Amino acid sequence: MATRTLAGSRIRERRIAQGLRQADLAAEVGISPSYLNLIEHNRRRIGGKLLQALALRLEVDTSLLAEGAEQEVIARLGNVAARLGEEIGVSSSADFANRFPGWANLVIRAGRRIDELERNVETLTDRLTHDPHLAATLHEVLSTVTAIRSTASILSDTREIEPEWRDRFHRNINEDAARLADRAQALVGFLDGASDTQSEVGSPQEEVAGFLSAYGWHFAALEEGRAGAAASYLNGSAHLKSSSALAIAGKYLECYREDAAQMPLETIRAAIEQQGPDPLRLATLLGQDLAGVMRRLATLPEHGFGLVVCDASGTMLYRKPTDGFSIPRFGALCPLWPLFQALSRPMMPLAQRVMMPGRGGMSETLFETYAVAQAVLSTDYGADPLLEATMLIAPAIPEGQPVTGGAATGRLIGASCRICPRESCAARREPSIVSVGL
C-alpha cells in the first residue's frame, strides 16, 4: 500500500473517529472543505504547518499523519521496545502501526514520557551527588561544625585554661557560629530556591522559571503585538523541555499578551508617571483589573517588582522573586504573607508592609506588598468561583530611608517555616533548621 494513500486515509479515519465534520475541521485548520476532501482522498500531498495543524486538532502525533512517516513510526516503536529491553521485529511494528495507529501513537508518547522522567531522575541524582556548589557548601558546613565541636569540647573538658586561650576560643566559637548560620542558610536557600539561576532540577515549574528568568519576565515581541511571538518564544527556548512546561509557559505568555494589549507599555508607563506605581490607583485610573495591573507591573524591568500568584489551595502558579524576598520553589510558604490574607477576603485589595528576615536572621528587610484575590471566570453558569490570589512585592525599602505613609516597620513574615529564624512565631508549623542562636 502506498504511503501517500495511508496518510490521507488516516486523516479521514481520525476525523470520523472524533465525530468531526469535514467542513468544521477544514475551517479550524484554515483550508476549504473541498481541499480537505482532496487530501482525505489522497489526491493532494500535505506537509509543514498544515500537517502540524491537522495533527494537533486530531490529537495525533504528526509523524503518524505525515507522508512517509511509517518508517519513522516503526523506528520509534522499535526504540521504545529497546528502551524496555524488548526486541520487536520491523514487520511486527509495521503491522501494529498500520492496524492500530492510535495505540502506536500512545506507545510512542509513553516512551517519550519515560525518557523525560528518566532525565529528571538523572538530573536530580546528579545534582545531589555531584553539584559542586552543594558539595562545597556541605564541606564548609561540616568543617565549621568540626571547629565548633572541637573548640567547645576544649572549653568544656579542660579544667585549667589560661584566660587568653579561653577568650580566644570563645571568640572562635562566636565567629564559627555566625559562619555556620550563614552557610546553612545559603545551603537551604540554594535547595529551596533563593536563586532563580539554578533551574536545572527538572520540574516543569522550574523549566518555566528558567525560561521567564532568562527573559527577565519581559517579552519585547509580545509588547509589540507581533503575530506568532508567543510561539517563537516557546519554540526557541532551551529551558522548556517538557510538554508540561510548554503548556504552563504558553498559558503565561497568553496572559502576558492579553495584559500587554490591555495596558500597552506607553500607557502603563504614562500612568505610573502620573500616579506612581501604586497598583490600585493605576487600576482605577486605567479602568483595569487589579490583579492584571499587578502582573503588568511585574513585567516592567525598570521597577524590579516581585510577584507571586497562587490558587485557592495556596499552590504557587507563578513566582518572580525580588532581591531580599525569598520565595521557595517548593513546599509550604509562610502563611503570614498578605497573599493568603487576600484569599480569606476575596476582592478586597490589601496593602501591607512586611519585614523579611535577612541572612542569618541578623537583619530585617522592609517591603511594601499589595495583594488581592479574585475569582477566575467560570465557563459554566452557576459554578463555584475559583479564586486566585496575586501579590506584588515592591523592591526592598533601604534601611534608614524615610518611609512615607506609615511606620518604618511591618508585619514579621518569613519565607517558609523550615528556613525561618522566628522561633516564637505563632504561625510556625514545624521547627526551623536555621537557628539564629547558633
Place this chain on the structure above:
Amino acid sequence: MGKTVVLVEDEPNIIEAISFILSRDGWGVHTHSNGDTALAALESKAPDLIVLDVMLPGRSGFDILRDIRSHATLGTTPVMMLTARGQTKDRERAMELGASRFMTKPFSNADVLAAVRELAGP
C-alpha cells in the same frame, strides 16, 4: 625532645583547636594551610606524624599523600587524613594511596588524640 606532628589544614579555628589539644598532650605541633607548598613544609619539619586535610587550597590532600608515599624521607611517615567527605570511595582512595587512618569531620577531640597516640606514640 618530644615527637612532632604537622597539621595541614585550611580551617583556622580547627588548626587552633587541634594544635591546642595536641600541645597539651605534649606534642610539638607545626601547622600549614596551603596544598601547593605543603610538601616543602613537611620536608623541612620531618614530623613523626602528618595530619592531612583532603580539601585544601591548591593541591588536594590526595595529591600530597601520593607524593609523601613516594618521597625518600617522608615515605614511611604515618598520615592521618581528615575530610568532610565521608563517602566510601574517598575512604578507599585514601587507603589505596597509603593513608594510615581516615577520619571524617566532625570528629571529636578524644578521637583525634587517640589516633595520634596510636599512630605516632608513645
